[in-house]
Amino acid sequence: xxxxxxxxxxxxxxxxxxxxxxxxxxxxxxxxxxxxxxxxxxxxxxxxxxxxxxxxxxxxxxxxxxxxxxxxxxxxxxxxxxxxxxxxxxxxxxxxxxxxxxxxxxxxxxxxxxxxxxxxxxxxxxxxxxxxxxxxxxxxxxxxxxxxxxxxxxxxxxxxxxxxxxxxxxxxxxxxxxxxxxxxxxxxxxxxxxxxxxxxxxxxxxxxxxxxxxxxxxxxxxxxxxxxxxxxxxxxxxxxxxxxxxxxxxxxxxxxxxxxxxxxxxxxxxxxxxxxxxxx
Numbered sequence: 001x002x003x004x005x006x007x008x009x010x011x012x013x014x015x016x017x018x019x020x021x022x023x024x025x026x027x028x029x030x031x032x033x034x035x036x037x038x039x040x041x042x043x044x045x046x047x048x049x050x051x052x053x054x055x056x057x058x059x060x061x062x063x064x065x066x067x068x069x070x071x072x073x074x075x076x077x078x079x080x081x082x083x084x085x086x087x088x089x090x091x092x093x094x095x096x097x098x099x100x101x102x103x104x105x106x107x108x109x110x111x112x113x114x115x116x117x118x119x120x121x122x123x124x125x126x127x128x129x130x131x132x133x134x135x136x137x138x139x140x141x142x143x144x145x146x147x148x149x150x151x152x153x154x155x156x157x158x159x160x161x162x163x164x165x166x167x168x169x170x171x172x173x174x175x176x177x178x179x180x181x182x183x184x185x186x187x188x189x190x191x192x193x194x195x196x197x198x199x200x201x202x203x204x205x206x207x208x209x210x211x212x213x214x215x216x217x218x219x220x221x222x223x224x225x226x227x228x229x230x231x232x233x234x235x236x237x238x239x240x241x242x243x244x245x246x247x248x249x250x251x252x253x254x255x256x257x258x259x260x261x262x263x264x265x266x267x268x269x270x271x272x273x274x275x276x277x278x279x280x
Contacts, residue, residue: 087118
C-alpha cells in the first residue's frame with residue numbers, strides 16, 4: 001500500500017465537527033466535506049449530540065471521535081463573551097484530541113481578533129478565515145425580509161463593502177480543514193469588487209425585475225428598530241465595519257487559497273432570483 005493510499009484512507013475516516021452546521025457557511029462546509037467522503041458531525045442545538053455555546057457541558061460529547069473542527073460563533077465574534085467561549089472551547093477540543101481548528105472571523109473586527117488569539121493559545125493547528133459581509137445575507141438572513149418588502153433601510157450611507165459569497169468561504173474552509181499548507185495562516189476573503197448598498201439594491205432590482213430601493217437611515221433610527229424587534233443593539237455596531245472605511249478595499253484570500261477569482265455579487269443575485277427566493 002502506497003503512502004498516498006494510506007493517507008487517503010486515514011483522511012476519509014476523520015470526523016469533522018462543523019459548529020453552526022445548519023447555517024450559511026456551516027451547511028455548505030458540511031455538504032462539501034460529505035461530498036469528499038469525510039464524515040461530519042453537525043454542531044448545533046438540534047444536533048445529535050446537541051451543541052450549545054452557552055452550555056459548556058455539551059461541548060465534550062460533541063467532540064467525541066472528532067479530529068478537527070470548523071468553529072463559527074453565534075451571534076457574532078464581536079459580541080461580549082465570545083472570546084471567552086471560543087478560548088474555553090478550543091482548550092476542551094485540544095484536550096479531547098482535536099488537532100485542527102478553523103475559525104470563521106470577520107475582517108477588521110478588533111473584538112473578533114481577541115477570539116482569534118484565544119483559539120491560537122489552545123495549542124491547536126489553527127487557521128483563521130476573516131470574511132467580508134456575505135452575499136447570502138440578502139437571501140438567507142437578516143436582509144431577506146427588507147428585499148422582499150422592496151426597501152433596504154440601513155445606516156451605511158454611501159459606504160462600500162466587498163461582499164463575499166459563502167460558497168467561496170466554504171471552499172476556503174474545506175481547504176483549510178483538509179490541507180496542511182494552511183496551518184498557522186490567516187486569510188482575508190472578499191468578493192471581486194466594492195459595492196455600496198445602493199449598488200446592491202440596483203443589482204437586486206436587475207435580478208428580480210422589480211424595484212428594490214436602498215434608504216439610508218441614521219444610526220439611532222436603526223438601533224430603535226433593533227430595540228423594537230427585541231434584537232441586540234450590538235448588531236448596530238457591526239455597521240461601523242462598513243461606514244468607517246476600514247474594509248473598503250479588496251483582498252485576495254480566495255484566489256490565494258483556491259487559485260481562482262471570487263464569485264461576483266451579480267452572479268449570486270441572478271442565481272438566487274432564478275430559485276424564486278425573492279418572488280412576492
